[in-house]
Structures are given as structure tokens and as C-alpha cells.
Amino acid sequence: MIRPQDLLCPKPEGLYCPPGNFYIDPVRPVDRAVITHGHADHARAGHGAVLATPETLAIMGERYGVDFAQATEAAPYGHTVARDAVEVTLVPAGHVLGSAQAVVRWKGLTMVVSGDYKRRRDPTCPAFEPVPCDVFISEATFGLPVFRHPPDGEEIARLLKSVAQFPERSHIIGAYALGKAQRIIRLLREAGWDRTIYVHGALERLNALYGRHGIDLGPLAQATTARKADFAGAIIVAPPSAMQDRWSRRFPEPIAAFASGWMQIRARARQKGVELPLVVSDHADWDELIATVSELRPGELWITHGREEALARWATLNGIPARALALIGYEDDGDD
């Protein structure tokens, strides 16, 4: 009798696969790693061998330098790779460019590690692909019924309305450097904003990388090149930490916007001094989490990180055995 915990089990380094001898998104350096996506809390430098999508490997190379691991192997979406006795397939997770779920098969048992994921459309990466499985291992960053992300078009429309309402001021959008920033820029382009978008220097390399992967971000410029008055009516995208930094003083009466799922909670917005919260997230919201679990109806639901207790309770009430893995090291409170 094969038990799921024989195939994948939590360890201090991360989720470990004994028959394949590899870790998934380990938080410490290990010999063999499978990386679901390029965010820093999932993709760390210093592993022996890394298996990931070509896009994720490119992102890691950009962030950590080309020698971030001793060996790398690119697994495009849908290609099955053997790791000892285990088959590993990476399929789209819809989180950021290159993000993948790790589908792990062994002796007829299928387990899916979602990594971080969302279900709604994202113009910068392919959509999440549901894979039938015995055990679904889900994140639960926004695993509370209060997190229900509105359609992103509504949020972009509110931003553009504010830009029109205050033409003499600038709008700074705090957005996580990998994924969120590029998605916001693409959404703005889709909404018809064709003017130059100013970006903080910390976003430039990843913007260029997205460009090389065929994601057209339109005219961008470093936010250092213009005079203060030139930023009137401008949209500026910056990492969240820069918004309250002295860096932001170069802009005329900036209105602080912040694109994050956490912005659903008014106290959070207020605490960060955000005047225009944009609820745009790269994670599944509560409705997407429960829709995904309902759709897959796995034999068991395991939850890696986030607000595990609420999702576990919902699953149990709906007849799906659930278990919180309490993995540590993933930022459930980060910038989203």
C-alpha cells in the first residue's frame, strides 16, 4: 500500500520526495531541487541541481547571476522528466512568467504541488492547468473568505479615473518587481494607456526579461530622467518599498497606489499610507481556492502556507480530508 507521505513529505528544508531524492522549492541549499517559480522565497540560490521551466531558470539567472546553481535542467511545460523512479511534469500555474505546478507521479500515485497560483487571466503568463490527482498540495496565501479579488479591469479603471481626476499629480503604483509590475503595465496597455510609464530602476532587468519573452510592455522610461513637473499626470511603477522611500520625493504630490491582494483590507492600506489601494493579486483568492479544490476533488488536500486553518476547515466541511503542512519560510505576509 503506497501512502502519499512516502512520495512527498515536509522537512525543514522544504517538501521532500524520497524516491526521487529532490526537494520542491527548498528554503535552504540542497543537492537536487525542483523550483516552481522565480519569487525569492521559492527560488533560492546555491542548490546543486535545479529543475525548472526555462523562464524560471532565466529569471533566477537574472536575479542571482548565471552560476546560481551547479547544474540546471530546463523542463518546458508538459514535458515529463524522470528523477530516479519518479516522473516530474511542470504545468502552468498562472502565477507569474514561468510559474509551474509540479506534478509528481510514482507507482500510480499522482500528487500535484501547486506552488503559488491563480485562476484568472494574466496577460503575462499561461493560465493554470487543472491536473486530476490523488493529493493536491495548495498554497493558501489568501485562504480566508474575506479575500475576494475583484476583476482586475475594475481596479485599473479606478486608477485611470484617479489619474484623470488629478492631472497635476503623479501616481506611484507599488508592485512586486517580478510578475506584478509587468502585469500591471500590461493591464494598463490593454486599457488603452499608451503614454510612457515610468519605472523604478529595480524593475528594469525583469521588465527587459519579460520583453525578451514576448511580453510587450510598451514605452517605458527610468523615473530619474524627467524634471519634477514632467511627472504631472504620469504613472510610475516601483517596488513597494520605494513608495515610502525618499526616492518618491522627486514626484509632484504623488498619490500612493499599491497593487496587492492585501489591499482588500482597509486597515492594511491605511497602515501603509496607501491612498489608492488596487486589489490585484497573483495568488488565488478564496473563491478561486475553493473552486480549484472543488474542481479537482482530490483524495486529500494538503496546504503548504498561508491561512491554512480556514481552507482546511472548508475542505473538511465539504468532505475532503485536509491537512496543514505548516511549511515555514514562505512569505505569506509579504508584498504579494
Added chain:
Amino acid sequence: MRAFAELLDRLSLTSSRNAKLTMVRDYLRDTPDPDRGWALAALTGELSFDAVKPAFIRKAVEARMDPQLFAWSYDYVGDLAEAVSLVWPGQPGANREPDLSEVIEGLKSATRAEAQGRIEAWLDALPQARERWALLKLVTGALRVGLSARLAKQAAADLGETPVAEVEELWHALEAPYADLFAWLEGRAEKPSSENPARFRPVMLAQAIDEAVDFAKLDPADYAAEWKWDGIRVQAANEGGVRRLYTRTGDDISRTFPDILDALDDQGVIDGELLVIREGKVAPFADLQQRLNRKAVDAKLMAAYPAAIRAYDLLQDGDDDTRALPLTARRQRLEAFVARQASPRIDLSPMQPFASWAELAALRADPPAGDPQIAEGLMLKRWDAAYVAGRPKGPWFKWKRDPFLVDAVLMYAQRGHGKRSSYYSDYTFGVWTEDAAGQRTLTPVGKAYFGFTDQELLQIDKFVRDNTLERFGPVRSVRAEPHAGLVFEVAFEGLQRSTRHKSGVAMRFPRIHRIRWDKPPGEADEIAVLEQLLAQMEAR
């Protein structure tokens, strides 16, 4: 509902007054009648439903979802209306989305049970959490979005490029949803009539005097002087059998002060200072605070904190509008009017005779015994000036007493809001205390966030960043030791005892007067200085 919800949402997170004004004005311009009128009523506090209690909302949501999941949600969010608006299970297409007028008209005529049913149906029908939040704020009677009624009226006035005083004077003659007001502001109709009894008259305000410039140009013979009382400015009206009490912004506070309105027997409108007066003597401002912001008052409270008006102007005397008369004539009428009321609840603000500015300056520095000692300073009013709404330059000046000063040490700095969010601009400062063992420590005595120039803000901000000890979210604790730290000369208007402050004292209007880069913190003031001052004030 959507536009109104977005407006409330933006207002609640915006700190700039001008930005709020723009938001409300744009909303009123772009929203059709009657929705915009109901919105204006809600923003000015003219609508109050307490159609539902929080307990009902909680029960309604728990009937729709697992109570444990709701409990976790509420616990995380911290605000019931917000938590419910977020978790409410959507039923798109369940009902037509209500607009604002439908909600308000639907609640006005409803019994409590009907109101509850309607609110649940609206929550089902509203697609956005933001709209459900706005609905719940509206029906529980608490918008609390940081917008004063006056600012909302200002936004309406801006729509017609009309002085806000005109809107204020009309205000109490109007009824929501104000179709006639908007028609006039947009130039589509005549100005609505303001002839309703005991309406609010927009008040006349004073300029701060610039001692260095103004006195050289002013003739003391042209001006009356009186003490500037430390209460709140009010207007009491008795007309056509209606008695009303208003704040200076036109908020109706009649229900809170029935004792005063009882004393106003004659027909007329008085401008004066609301104070607590016991046996002819003004009580500290803290006593007045016991009476303010209460919906209901009882005989016990009225006896313990006897409110009164110290009158200084008369805007209506029987059937005569006196506002166009010079102060000399208004003052004569006022003195006769107050004498006729013959009540300790309405007395006269006495004139302070003087011959020269130098003599007046001496009186201001050392006020005569009695109430003038706790006055905020002096008011100067031109004898020949009419009563004009707004803040005209010249006829009225306020000449505030010099503030109290204390040298205090910067202890904590907090990030500002809006434009100031990249600066540490809110400062908590303390003075030295000594325990039984002779150990000196700093105890916080106040918080200030203005009084410095933009240039000084940059310097303080840099100091805070360079001398941070610890961070607590938006707050940093700053080095504050006898030989390292930053001393502020803090100016303030008065002191009160406070149980909420560890130091036991609370300052009124503290602000940074000077930055003492030169002074070592060890030489800043001790708590004894403040305690002495407090004792002096109380011994008066």
C-alpha cells in the same frame, strides 16, 4: 451605488483637503439627481438611519456561511461592516442593483423588520464588496470618512462657483435631495428661498493680526477690544417659535443644549461663545467637553456642567436683520437684548477699554483678575464694520496670547500621511521625570506634527533616520539621551489633567515652535515645570 461607494472609499483613505474637495465636487457634478442629493445629505450628516444593529448584520451573515469561518474573518479584519461586506456570498443577478435613492427611500418608509429584509436583499444584489461596505456604513449611521459637513457644502458651492457662505445660509431651508439647490448652482433656476425661521447665518471670522505690520496702520480709536473666550463659537436663534443652536459651521446642536435655548426668550439671533459658566465664572475647557458630542443630556449633567453663552454679537433683533448695521449699533442692541433675557445662561462678553496699542499689549500680557486670565487672547473689532460672512481682511482681528513654551526631547517619530508619507513628520516628545532613586527618564507629554518649515522637516527626517533605535511599523524610536538627541521648543495653548497620558497632563494645540539643534537633551525641561503651570491654572 457604485459611484457613491467609490467616493466613500477614496475619501476614507485620502488626507489632503483639496483632494477630498475635488473628489466630492466631481461626484456631485457627474451624478444625476436625486442620487447626488442623497449623497450630499449623507456626507453632511443630515441622514441618520439606525435601521439595523450590528447584531442583526452578524446574524444575517452567519445564516449564510459557516460561523467559524466568519469568526476568523471578522477577527482578521477587525471591523464588522467591512468583514461582512467582504465575505457576503454574492448572488449576482439575484436582484436589480439598487441605486442610492432606492436605498434611502426604501429605508425611510420601512419598519425595522422590513428594513432588515431589504438590506439583506440589497447585499445580495450589490456585486462589489465596496458597495456592500458603503451600504452597511449608511444603514448603521456611521460614515466616518474624515470629511466635515462644511467641506461637503464647499464642494457643492464649488459646483456653481458660489461662496460657501451662500450655501450655508440656505442650508437649513433646504431638504434632501436638494434638487432646487443643484438647479440653482448649475444656473438652471433661481436661488431657493432662505426664509425659514431660525435658520443658520454664516458667521464672520477674524484674521490673525500681524503685530509687526498691522498695528502701524490701525488707529486704536477705530477698534473695540474684548477677550477671546476659550469655548466654542455658536449661534443661538429664536424665530417664529423655533429655537436652534448651531456651531460655527452650521451643525445643529440644539438637542445637546436645551438649557441654553430655554433661556433664549426673545426673538433674535445671537453670536457668542459656548462655555461652562458656574456662578458667573468660566470653567476650564475640559468641563465644556463633558457636554459636547452627546446625543442626549439629562438634568444631572446640565446641573454639573451648566452651559452658557457669552454673547458678543446680535445678527437678528426681533424682525430686524441687524447684520448691515455697524458694530456700535449692534452692540447697543445686543446689550439691551441680553439684559431682557435676564438669565445666567446668557451673559454679555464685556468690552475691554483701552487707549493705545501699548496699553492693550500690556493687558494681553498680564490680563486682569477673573475670566480674562484663561482667555485665549484678545479680539479687535472695527466699530463701524457691518457683520459680513467669511473672513474679510480688516474689520476683525484675533490677537492670541503668547503660547506657553517648553523644551522637550524627541522620543518617537511616525510617518506622515499623503504628501508626507515619505517623511517622519509626527513627533512624540517628552520631558524628564525623576524617580525616588534619582533616576532620570523621559516621559512622553505630547505629539505634534506641524510648526516647522519644509526645509526643517527634511532636516528632522534625516535626524530620525540617522538616529533610529527601533522600528514599530510606521513608528521609529529615536535616540534620546542626556548628550544625544533632539530638543524641540514646543508651544502650546494650555494644559489639562489627563488620565489617558502616562505623564498625567495633556497639552492643547501643541506644535513645534523652534528646533533646538544647539541644546543637549539633558537640559530640556522637567515634568515639574508643567505641573507648576497646571497648578497655576487651576488655582485661578
